[in-house]
Amino acid sequence: MFTRSQSLRDYHTFGLAAEARYFVSVRSTAGLKAVLTSAVGRENPLLFLGGGSNTVFTRDFDGLVVHLNAKGKRVVGARGNSVFVRAQAGEDWHELVCWTLQQGFGGLENLSLIPGRVGAAPIQNIGAYGVALEDVFHELSALEIATNEIKTFARSDCCFGYRDSVFKGELKGRYVILSVVFRLTRADHRIRTSYGAISDELQRRGITDPSIQALSRVVVAIRQRQLPNPKVLGNSGSFFKNPVVSAQRFEALKARYPDIPSYPISPQKHKLAAAWLIERAGWKGCRKGDVGMYAKQALVMVNHGGAIGTEVLELARAMQADIHEKYGIELDAEVELH
Numbered sequence: 001m002f003t004r005s006q007s008l009r010d011y012h013t014f015g016l017a018a019e020a021r022y023f024v025s026v027r028s029t030a031g032l033k034a035v036l037t038s039a040v041g042r043e044n045p046l047l048f049l050g051g052g053s054n055t056v057f058t059r060d061f062d063g064l065v066v067h068l069n070a071k072g073k074r075v076v077g078a079r080g081n082s083v084f085v086r087a088q089a090g091e092d093w094h095e096l097v098c099w100t101l102q103q104g105f106g107g108l109e110n111l112s113l114i115p116g117r118v119g120a121a122p123i124q125n126i127g128a129y130g131v132a133l134e135d136v137f138h139e140l141s142a143l144e145i146a147t148n149e150i151k152t153f154a155r156s157d158c159c160f161g162y163r164d165s166v167f168k169g170e171l172k173g174r175y176v177i178l179s180v181v182f183r184l185t186r187a188d189h190r191i192r193t194s195y196g197a198i199s200d201e202l203q204r205r206g207i208t209d210p211s212i213q214a215l216s217r218v219v220v221a222i223r224q225r226q227l228p229n230p231k232v233l234g235n236s237g238s239f240f241k242n243p244v245v246s247a248q249r250f251e252a253l254k255a256r257y258p259d260i261p262s263y264p265i266s267p268q269k270h271k272l273a274a275a276w277l278i279e280r281a282g283w284k285g286c287r288k289g290d291v292g293m294y295a296k297q298a299l300v301m302v303n304h305g306g307a308i309g310t311e312v313l314e315l316a317r318a319m320q321a322d323i324h325e326k327y328g329i330e331l332d333a334e335v336e337l338h
Helices: 029-037 039-043 093-102 118-124 196-205 212-226 247-256 274-280 309-327
Strands: 003-007 019-026 046-049 061-068 073-079 082-088 137-144 149-154 175-185 234-238 244-246 262-266 269-272 291-293 300-303
Touching: 019 029, 029 039, 029 061, 029 137, 029 175, 039 061, 082 118, 093 118, 093 212, 118 175, 196 212, 244 247, 247 269, 269 274, 274 309, 291 309, 300 309
Parallel strands: 019 061, 046 061
Antiparallel strands: 003 019, 073 082, 082 175, 137 149, 137 175, 234 300, 244 269, 262 269, 291 300
């Protein structure tokens, strides 16, 4: 059942050399429960891994890595214009998006081509192009590690925030997500095109009234043009979060940098573009050893082939210190560093 000294290079999209002391892949809730109640599961630190698209292994993991690989997706209910779709944690995210679009269900199209698996999506509250997972979330099922009991979490239980949830805070390490239920639309879809890159691409294509399928194709085209394919150039997507600052702090920055982009998220808060800060500070395309920032997108750190964990940490810390010195802003990692 368990593999010893398992290489993790192929289990996270950044592709760094690292090993797990123990490794096991599970394809069912029963299999997961068996792992957690085994001697290896009880006696070692645990790390649950899906697609590894938001995980960066900077060193060996001295414990048990549990690869969550349960598959399955189906309609579990409908009410009015809403349809409820349940997907297992091991489902590939983009494959789920494509499946819902094939059924004519709307809601996930702006989240097309995000790497990773369904189980990680609520933890991170993934988002892109004006849409976040919480916008289409209904509920999830999770296994409590200490008791092996299954609990259902409603939207209000998850405490969603910007790239955040209760599973990154007070419940971190206490539950394993088994499946997620999404509330999607069957007709009269809400087409979200206000995000700049989407509206520009639609205009270039001469599309004035896009379908959910057409909008997905536009999102895919934008992501493929701007972001590296992790199968070609190892990466974990956006390495840093877009920082959120007070309205007062934003106005002070705006006075110094009139062209600084921002997205108001409340009367008191503004979200800044980390990519703009990084590029303006001169880090876009910068390379240190085999690690660097992608030449086409300043927010993405990439592995040029032989990167090691210390190079990742050194570059990240150097950028954080520089951004703080230049702008007085703290850059927090969006990826999970291990």
